[in-house]
Amino acid sequence: MLQTLRTAMLAAPLLLLPGLAAAQAPAAPAAPAAPTSAVRGASPIFDGVRARDHIRCGVSQGTPGFSVPDSQGVWRGFDADYCRALAAAVLGDPNKVRFTPYSAQARFTALQSGEIDVLSRNTTYTFVRDVQLGLEFPAIIYYDGAGFLARRQPGLTSARGLDGATVCVQTGSTNELIVGDFGRANNIRLNPLVMQNLEEIFQALFSGRCDAMNWDRGALAGTLQRAPNPADFVILPEVLSKEPYSPVVAQGDQRWLEIVRWVAFGLIEAEELGITAANADSRLTSTDPGVQRLLGVSGGFGAMLGIDNRWMLNAIKAVGNWNEVFERNLAPLGIDRGVNRLWSAGGALYAPAFR
Structure with missing residues (x-):
């Protein structure tokens, strides 16, 4: 009886402290995390691209190897081919791109004013341009000096x-x-x-x-x-x-920035996986999980970006992988890949994981 009374007296103060009792109670289950496909903010640039059914790409006034019109007025070069890959990924057709040349001085104003959707013009990613100009540099696609x-x-x-x-x-x-x-x-x-x-x-x-x-x-x-x-x-x-080149977009459209970024990385990843313009369709039956994700067989990455799941298949078939773009446009000028070799070959070219 005495032991029972002592136990009751020790427990009594706890009954007077409901907060303490609650603190010792098991925690309620956490609310489920929001799905990764949650609705984002507005995508004015991306919406404009889809509405007009072509991409407005700013290029140089004529930089050999990167963007220059040929004798027929067709824009050729590394930067021009990137825009074609972007058009193929977003709109399913590499020809759905309009090229406009800009001087070095006018190129950023064209982006800021909304004249173009993307600048692909041997443009260096720097601190001041990134911080002060209201622009975004989605992905380093070429290293120069x-x-x-x-x-x-x-x-x-x-x-x-x-x-x-x-x-x-x-x-x-x-x-x-x-x-x-x-x-x-x-x-x-x-x-x-x-x-x-x-x-x-x-x-x-x-x-x-x-x-x-x-x-x-x-x-x-x-x-x-x-x-x-x-x-x-x-x-x-x-x-x-150090002159790291990146495509450039205006701030204010996260979806568009991500598309521009991952098309650039996709061309690098395609080279690493050995996917070319010629063999891309045949690689659709590959059992390599990385190949399956890049070509849209699995993963649903295109849907996450709001475009077709075969987005990178279309891009690669249009221009080839990173090395094919380089060999077509820059190698004929006697340019060695140097630091632009893949990271696995001792270079700096590197794509984040597609997973």
Whole structure:
């Protein structure tokens, strides 16, 4: 009896503390997580693309290897092919794209004003552009670095030998800053001649008005091929900067950003998996889970983006994988893949997991 009374007295204070009792009670089951397919915000750019049934793609005024019209007026190059892959993924047809050329200075305004849906124009991903311009850089699709294309002179083997030279650069590009930084860092005097129009820059270089041109090395390789006598010019060995290229979109449409990002990554993934324009259809029967997800056999990734599940199948059949785009447009200019090799081959090209 005494033991029973003692037990009741010890328990009594707990009866006066309902909060404590509740705290010791088993926790209620957590509410189920919202489904990943939950409705997102508005997609004005994506909706506009679907409504007009074509993509408006901003390209350069003529950068050899990246975006330049051929003799028939058809845009060719690495950047142009990316836009075709995007059109194939989103609209099922690589020809549903309209190309508009922009200078380096005008390209970002075109995005900000809504004139174009995507900029695919050998454009470098930088801090200021990402933070201050109201733009998004969805995926690095090509790695480059600035350099000098110079008129051959006796003893000129290094960019440090350009002391006193007049250097052509394009206004609105990162190259203006690079030339200034290189001159100060090496205590040499470089005289920049800044122009907006690329064709004017090419002619200034070829005619001798400029001693050298500063641009990204991939584009310089194409410029060299355009010279009346390529043997008169040399690309100097220095790589002066990091120039990671990305397609660019305006802020405010998360769905569109994701589509642009994952089409770029999909071309890289296709190369890693050995999927080409020629064998893509036959790979639909592959038992490799990675191949199945990329080609839309499983996973439903297209539906998550609001497009057809065969989105990457369509893109790959239209332009090929990343290496096929490179071999068609840049390899003929004598450009080595270098750091643009796949990560599995010692390079920097890398796609996040499709799973």
